[in-house]
Amino acid sequence: MLGFWLKALRRPTLDLTLATAPGLTTRIIERPGIVLDDAELAALVEQLRTVAGRTLAQGALTYGVFSGERERLSQSIVTLISETATGRPVAFNALAQMQLQLNGEPEQVTHLGLVMVDPEVRGRGLSWVLYGLTVLVLFVRGGLRPRWISNVTQVPSVVGMVCETFSDVYPSPDAGSRQSFAHLTLARQIMRGHRHVFGVGEEAGFEESRSVIIDAYTGGSDDLKKSFEQAAQHRDARYNAFCRETLDYERGDDVLQLGRMDLAAARRYLLGQVPRSSLPGLIGASAFLLLQRLVLPLLHWLDDGRRFGTLRPRAARTKP
Structure with missing residues (x-):
């Protein structure tokens, strides 16, 4: 290791x-x-x-x-x-x-x-x-x-995994979860210019307030569409209930989750x-x-006898 x-x-x-x-x-x-x-x-x-x-x-x-x-x-x-x-x-x-x-x-x-x-x-x-x-x-x-992460899925076990692993996740059934301006701003940019990353076609809709992609399985990810019964369930029933209530599985909806990897996560x-x-x-x-x-950058900075990136070593003093 x-x-x-x-x-x-x-x-x-x-x-x-x-x-x-x-x-x-x-x-x-x-x-x-x-x-x-x-x-x-x-x-x-x-x-x-x-x-x-x-x-x-x-x-x-x-x-x-x-x-x-x-x-x-x-x-x-x-x-x-x-x-x-x-x-x-x-x-x-x-x-x-x-x-x-x-x-x-x-x-x-x-x-x-x-x-x-x-x-x-x-x-x-x-x-x-x-x-x-x-x-x-x-x-x-x-x-x-802190590093932002995103996730697109309709699988309850994955929704729960993201909520349990990362910080400040939205959407989530966890208490205190809310959509901040940062969540909304990033979600809009992802849906505007990065749909190809997760195989969602341009015709798919997006409900911003719930962060739900409507009819998501039309842009290359078609064969990933599942019914609620086929999707892997989470051991915590609240994530299963959240997905069942939030998503239309017959139509093929996904949640777009955003969260952060930080020290707590x-x-x-x-x-x-x-x-x-x-x-x-x-x-x-x-x-x-x-x-x-x-630590290494600090040590390199303090060493004035060697070149480090754009920094130049101190010129050697000459005796008078």
């Missing part, structure tokens, strides 16, 4: 492999459309399609990372889980980075993207890897600055989702990464 974080420090983008479960290996690759050549990119897309083929009862997906387009994959972060012995892909999460504006400043929002798990490995405790690990890495690498993730056997190493490695992220 320590080697994982050491490599994370040395690379401008993530392309890391680590063991996260017995017999399974996880690869996190950031911006594959930029860092991979044609053959490597085609192989990665084929691995994603293999998992999708085993997950979907019928049909195929054509949006986002499944398109194979470099432009789409250049704004993605793929978390792929494979069997260590055979290399067979069994699960993935495809995050997307969206460049938005908030309060007149650039704001990068991480879309949680599509998660798919081969039916043969469901129940092996992979959700902590697929839903939180990569976002936690981005949060720590960003110096613990990171604590909940580490203590509530990460397996106890992985927790010490993950906390220690996170502390090491944060130390490198915050």
